[in-house]
Amino acid sequence: MLKSTILSCLLLFILQQANAQDLYMPRDIKKAYQKGTRSLDGKPGKNYWQNFGRYNISVTVAPPNRDVKGTEQITYINNSPDTLKRLNFKLIMNIHKPGAARFFGSGANYLSDGVQVDAIKADGKQLNWNNKSVSTNQGVSLPKPLMPHDSVTLDLTWHYQLVTGQGREGVIDSTSFYLAYFYPRVGVYDDYAGWDRTEFIDALEFYNDFNDYTLNVTVPKNYIVWATGTLQNPKQVLQPEYAARLEKSMTSDSTIHIVTPEDTKGRKVTVQNDMNTWTWKANYVSDMAVGISDTYDWDAASVVVDKATGRRSSMQAAFPDKSEDFHHSVQFGRNSLSWFSNNWPGVPYPFPKMTAFQGYADMEYPMMVNDSHTGDIHFAQFVQDHEIAHTYFPFYMGINETRYGFMDEGWATTLELLIGTAEVGKEKAETLYKQFRINGWIHDPSTAEDMPIITQGTELRGGLGNNEYGKPSLSYLALKDMLGDALFKKALHTYMDNWHGKHPIPWDYFNSMNSGSGKDLNWFFNNWFFTNGYIDLALTKVTKTIGEYKLDVSNIGGFAAPYDVKVVYADGKTDSFHETSACWQKNQKQTVIIIKTAKAIKSIKLDGGIFMDADESNNSWSAN
Secondary structure, eight states: OHHHHHHHHHHHHHHHHHHHTOSOOOHHHHHHHHHTSBOTTSSBOTTOOOOEEEEEEEEEEOTTSOEEEEEEEEEEEOOSSSOEEEEEEEOGGGGGSTTOOOSSOOOGGGOOOOOEEEEEEETTEEOOOOTTOOOSEEEEEEEEEEOTTOEEEEEEEEEEEOOOSSSSSEEEETTEEEEESOSOEEOOEETTTEEOOOOOOTTOOOOOOOEEEEEEEEEETTOEEEESSEESOHHHHBOHHHHHHHHHHTTOSSOEEEEOHHHHHHTOSBOOSSEEEEEEEEEEESOOEEEEESSOEEEEEEEEEETTTTEEEEEEEEEOTTOTGGGGHHHHHHHHHHHHHHSSSOOOOOSSEEEEEESSOOEEETTEEEEOOOSOHHHHHHHHHHHHHTTTTTTTBOOOTTTOGGGTHHHHHHHHHHHHHHHHOHHHHHHHHIIIIIHHHHTOOOGGGGSOTTSOGGGOBTBHHHHHTHHHHHHHHHHHHHHOHHHHHHHHHHHHHHHBTSOOOHHHHHHHHHHHHTSOOHHHHHHHHSSOOBOOEEEEEEEEETTEEEEEEEESSBOOOOEEEEEEETTSOEEEEEEOGGGGSSOSSEEEEEEEOSSOEEEEEEEOTTSOOSOGGGSEEEOO
């Protein structure tokens, strides 16, 4: 009996393993599961770990001078089971060096000498550094190996010059600067790839550890600083009236105009020391960003983001007074923070603040967005919604955006549609979604556009945008449609709860959604993420028999997309039947739809809605 039970359990285990492994998994990823750092139930494994740092950074900036001078101390803690003889530093500002690896060409206003490290020490001992390298990575040998569960203290002095080209960071105008990715940092050392030595390429995004930060920004008087985190010393840098306005905004639903054009012209907003140091703190975040200006307006309010506790988050905006769209940013942002917290993804906004800063990037940072000005107020809201949605992916979930950008951009694209539907209605939101996210892909038959979504971003050039935004977004929406809102949210929250504050990879998402839904969805994930599919359905045959019509539908493109069967009867009345992606589970090439009716049908059309069809010429049938 015991032997039989053991054999039964072993057989069940083997079947479970086989089922869980039916998605392609690269060899380095398999090793993580074999080592027990990741689990096939979607959770971090019993041996999961990730490294951590405490950063104390001080920078000095004195516009219009574009030089940024910095010092930092990093306490880097090795939580891994490995002995580290070297550390890998990330130097994102080296993307501006002539000769750096880039997807796109660059003008002179994009180029600089990159970041120059003047000195670096480990536990007080001077280290060698190569400032001539054009790489965005630099390995540094330690004086002694960093043992598991030990730490090393690193001291750096560095400088760089802001570029003037419009981009994710740099000079906005002569006295308004945006600092992003500005400090040397220890790269991610993880359980499946070791050191992340991937070059930062201009079209790609980021992969960072969660760290604790103290940031000191020293600027001349009359300059205001906005940054990730919580301002620690408002009364030491702001005149009492403006510090009081800021404090009032923390509990106000209405927009408080903390600094107006009249205030900046008066040159008395800040304490009148020659230089003021603004101190910011943020714990367990993946990065810090900074905006600086002596001419920008400053608006703020707040909103309840957690109804269970009454916790409020501040929503702020910094912008030139002439930008009408940004005068709406605070209230747009209050709506975003509340809607995302209570609807989709339905997780309370996890940070104390969000700031919208006018730059050129349309880019997200922890607790900040750097958005460009537009004369279209509705499009401004659309963009800001998208960037704030990134709060959850990658800043709540520590996504490796460089490899797997679809794990954050695809979700932000999905959330932008869902919140947009609530803001402007289904028709307008879906029209923009199709035009802006789907149309460019589905009507471009080039090979690059149909590369599998799972393809690492580093290996793509053509097709990168569609693989990160529209295609994965459609997969998330198709899964939501197939599971229904309640079960989809349960599965999504399972994934988010499993990997909040950690580093999920696609297989953690797949496994978490399987566990959270209680369903084997691997057929669906294989279809959407691992094939060269696209969307192209065809209504190949309609057969009328007594009391029913039989519809033969072919899946030419291959993606398991949902669609509506729209029927017009001979008497002029209409009907619509919805088919979820489940109709393709048993046979992903073709399916049969039965319409039970005693009425004569005049015409039938397959309509995918936002799941746009590459060739609609074969989607219709007529009795004539």
